[in-house]
Amino acid sequence: MPVKRVVAGDDPVLRFRGAVSLQHGPGWVAPWRVPHQEAELHLPEGGIGRAAMPAGVRVTLRTDSREIGCRYRADPAPRLNGPQERPRLDVVREGRITDTVELRCDGQDAEFLVSGLPERMATIELWLPVYHQFRLRALVVDRSATVAYDDRERPRWVHYGSSVSQGRGARSPARTWPALVAGRAGLDLTSIALGAACCLQPMTARLMRDLPAELLTACVGINIQALGSHSPAAFTSALVGFVATVRERHPTTPFALMSTIIAPDRETVAGPSGLTVRDCRTRTREAVELLRRHGDSNLHYIDGLDVFGPREAGLLLEPEGLDRLHPGPAGHPVLAGRFLAALRRSLCVPVPA
Structure with missing residues (x-):
């Protein structure tokens, strides 16, 4: 040998x-x-x-x-x-x-x-x-x-989210939707997505604030709805505070907030704090609009249903009869393509050197 x-x-x-x-x-x-x-x-x-x-x-x-x-x-x-x-x-x-x-x-x-x-x-x-x-x-x-040593330097992208963003259901690690977006856009991904732990925690906001980034994104709502971590009003306040903390060191970095993708079994079902998934989408959009009215012109809203909506429900990982939440292997490329298109429409995507 x-x-x-x-x-x-x-x-x-x-x-x-x-x-x-x-x-x-x-x-x-x-x-x-x-x-x-x-x-x-x-x-x-x-x-x-x-x-x-x-x-x-x-x-x-x-x-x-x-x-x-x-x-x-x-x-x-x-x-x-x-x-x-x-x-x-x-x-x-x-x-x-x-x-x-x-x-x-x-x-x-x-x-x-x-x-x-x-x-x-x-x-x-x-x-x-x-x-x-x-x-x-x-x-x-x-x-x-x-x-x-791999000394390439590309625009740094920090993404925060739940198990949907962590990559649940993908065929393999380089085929998760964030990995596909990073590859297609020439971005250097850092994922701080944590399954069952995306509840706008202050420590996560501080971490996102302190990481170097030319692009910031987050997908929020599904864990808050499921776990009841915030009341309706507290969800809006927590999201505003989360963004404000990140902005302490990233005052003008493009920042896109995406609401929850389709969750067929939770859309109109109230979680422990009374929030439905539809409520979470509405409050995410309203929080972004509020922050933009107060001068944050580099903050953008992406509707999760535009990225992965009812027509894509058949691409979810879980079969009928289970709580359907995660894109399956065929769903990750669809989500990646739509998310990247939404970022480009918002003029968020940094251009690689």
Whole structure:
């Protein structure tokens, strides 16, 4: 067997795009989407593991290796309603998916090898699993291969949302709708979308405020309706305050707020605080209009039904009889295309260098 070169997970030649912080353990690196030292402050009632799920995170490098191996440890996903999330990782070469790998996901060390790559210098991205915690131990390349840092710089996009934005239901990590938008628009994605935890928390607003960005977006409403975290009036106030906090360090950055996509089983059903999904859409639009009247001309509203509405209900992940909320594999590309078109209509999309 040919001798290989091992690149440790903490080697500075590797770049963890989309990670907010990196946790270092004995022989491994784990990307987080909040500052991991203060994760409990972001999710004090539990669910911290969602912040350690590397949705949108990719390990990148430049190499001419014909083979790429990965030594890792992945943990099982939580039990979810409807079809379960598969532990998949995408190998992307110069923007094209070359392989989708099914990961071993039992909390034990494992390894995979992808072969047949062209022997010329290219940017390689490993898109990490959306719903499974992941620790990188090392990458493995050909002994004679060149390995270099991925120094490309693209406009930075920070997106906040629920499990719909985290990527539930996509075929694989690079095929979630935020990943597709980022690829088509040439954006550097950081996703701070947390399933069942998109309730306009002040700590999340502070995080979004402090991250560098040339584009800010959020999809809000569905978790607030389901969990009853805000009364109708408090939802509007919380959304205004959330945007105001982000604006402390991003006063003019284009910022698009999208309301909830179609939720057939919740549209007119009141949640614990009395809000229906339709109410959440109305209040999201009204909050944006209020902020624009007070001078925020770079804040824009996107109606979730224009992006993924009743005609797309058949593309939802969950079958009839379950709470239908998430786009399935065929739905993510539709949502991506419509969302990007809405951003372009609002003149929000930064132009890559």
